Amino acid sequence: MKKLIALSIIAFISLYACKKETKTEPQNVEVQPDIPPVSPEMMENAVIYEANIRQYSPEGTFDAFTKDIPVLKELGVKIIWLMPINPISEIKRKATDGSFTSEIEDEAERKKYLGSYYSVSDYKAINPEFGTKEDFDELVSEAHKNGIYVIVDWVPNHTGWDHPWITEHPDYYTQNEKGEIIDPINPDTGESWGWTDTADLNYDNMEMRKEMIADLKYWVENHNIDGFRMDVAHKVPVDFFETVTTELKKIKPVFMLAEAEQPDLLINAFDMQYGWHVHHIFNEIAKGKATVKTFDEYMVQNENTLQDDDINMNFVTNHDENSWNGTLKERMPNNKEIFTALTYTMPGMPLIYSGQEYDLDHRLKFFEKDSIPKTRGAYFELLKKLGALKNSNPALNGGKNKASYKRLDSSENVLLFEREKDGSSLVFVGNFSNQPEQVHVSVTGEYTDYLNETKTKFPDTAITLQPWEFRIYTK
Structure with a gap:
């Protein structure tokens, strides 16, 4: 027996020594990232894609979306923005009509309402609708393999009512005079925004900030x-976001998008803001309630208020616009192409929203399961060509070292501008009216009509544009 014990001890010591030996690793080995770090250069020619995982596919999962990442690469996408990936609160979960699901007696009816992505119950967990953390990691890995960065939609202004902080740290939340946690309040009216499925966070509490x-x-x-991407960033203190970005950049370079149009957020906290103002101008011009002059005034305003390294996100649709304000077919029934082209050619970064590439023509349900079409058509091909141009032509650089923007001539109906950088020149000309327009393009030299692949010599050639027709010329 003693002999067996001795042999066992020797075997154990030998095994331990082997294990210890196999753990020896070379010193100062740097782990190589699977994609180059976020950089200003990447931002110059990127297209951003907003992914609505729930509605992107019939499955509504990370895995189903991951399969299509190579398709997004075809569209020139360099950044994927995932709508919130966290679990959704059960308490005060909303149905489509604005009521709480707890008020619905029929269990089958109640279960079809999945709640708002923006009512988060746990910041460090994954919504089980979408899959697991391993599935999420595979999505990020596949995106990186395709040269695409991944940013996550974060809800810093409020949480759902069954977030652990509600019971563990009620002082993390805004409370009324009775000491009751309240939903977010509109400071202008003193009344609720109507986001009753969420509880308002208190940014005077420094411990809450640290945990966030x-x-x-x-x-x-x-x-x-x-x-x-920070939800309702304009309702959260700027200094909080400045601290966030500083802390994150200690880990690695990051890309930060603010759901706001607020220049002070861009100084030290964010790389890009929403182009809400110009989006509304697009809608007004499309309906004949505004002209190109309004767009010109907007561009002058930006020149006076934004810094050279500020980036605007330009869009014709997103999840809010599609679900609540109308599809492109509703808002731009005959002219979405010209406004889409403008989002790619004006300074800034263009956005594609899930389904836009497939010419989505219905409002996606917000609180219930829905799905987008997957049939490629002429609009998909337009986005593909515009994406290739954005990715490759320095004259469309729109980031922190953007190409120049020069308005050529002036007209109520025709928008004509030139952009230049590093010896490349691009001219956009568009007729934003219901009447044909003859245009004299005031540049000199031989240009290529990018979409039609034909040569044109200016200023000798006058062109006639049909209603809502546009051209993109490159040199």
Whole structure:
């Protein structure tokens, strides 16, 4: 017996020594990232894609979306923005008509309402609708393999009513005079915004801020994401976001998008803001309630208010616009192409929303399961060509070292501008009216009509544009 014990001890020591030996690793080995770090150069010619995982496919899963990432690469996408990936609160979960699902007696009817993505119950967990954290990691990995960065939609202004902080740290929330946690309030009216499925966070509480930052860092450190889109960023203190970005950049470079149009957010906290103002101008011009002059005034205003390295996100649709304000078919029934082309050619970064590439013509349900079409058509091909041009032509650089923008001539109906950088020149000309327009393009030299692949010599050639027709000329 003693002999057996001795042999066992020797075997154990030998095994331990082997294990210890196999753990020896070379020192100072740097782990290579699976994609180059976020950089200003990447932002110059990127297209951003908003992914609505629930509605992107019949399955509504990460895995189903991951399969199509190579398709997004075809469209010139360099950044994927995932709508919130966190679990959705059960308490005060909303139905489509605005009521709470708890008021619905029929269980089958109640279950079809999945709630708002923006009513988060746990910042560090995954919505089980979409899959697992492993599935999420595969999505990020596949995106990186295709040269695409991934940012996650974050909801910093409020949480759902069954977030652990509600019971563990009620002081993290805004409370009324009775000490009751309240939903977000419109400061202009003193009344609720109507986001009754959420509880308003109190940014006077420094401990809450620390926990929020820790949760944000978790996704960068453990799941290799490349930044965040911050929901209702204009309702959260600027200094909080400045601290967030500073802390995240200690881990790695990140890309930060603010759901706001607020220049002070771009100084030290965010790379890009929403182009809400110009989006509304697009809608007004499309309906004949505004002219190109309004767009010109907007561009002058931006020149006076934004810094050279500020980036605008330009869009014709997104999840809010599609679900609540109308499809492109409703808002731009005969002219979505010209406005889409403008989002790619004006300074800034163009956005594609899930389904837009397939010419989605219905409003996606917000609180229920829905799905988008997957049939490629002429609009898909237009986005593909515009994406290739955006990715490759320095004259469309729209980031922190953007190409120049020069308005050529002046007209109520015709928008004509030139952009230049590093010896490349691009001219956009568009007829934003219901009447044909003859245009004299005031540049000199031989240009290529990018979409038609024909040569044109200016200023000798006058062109006639049909209603809502546009041309993009490159040199």
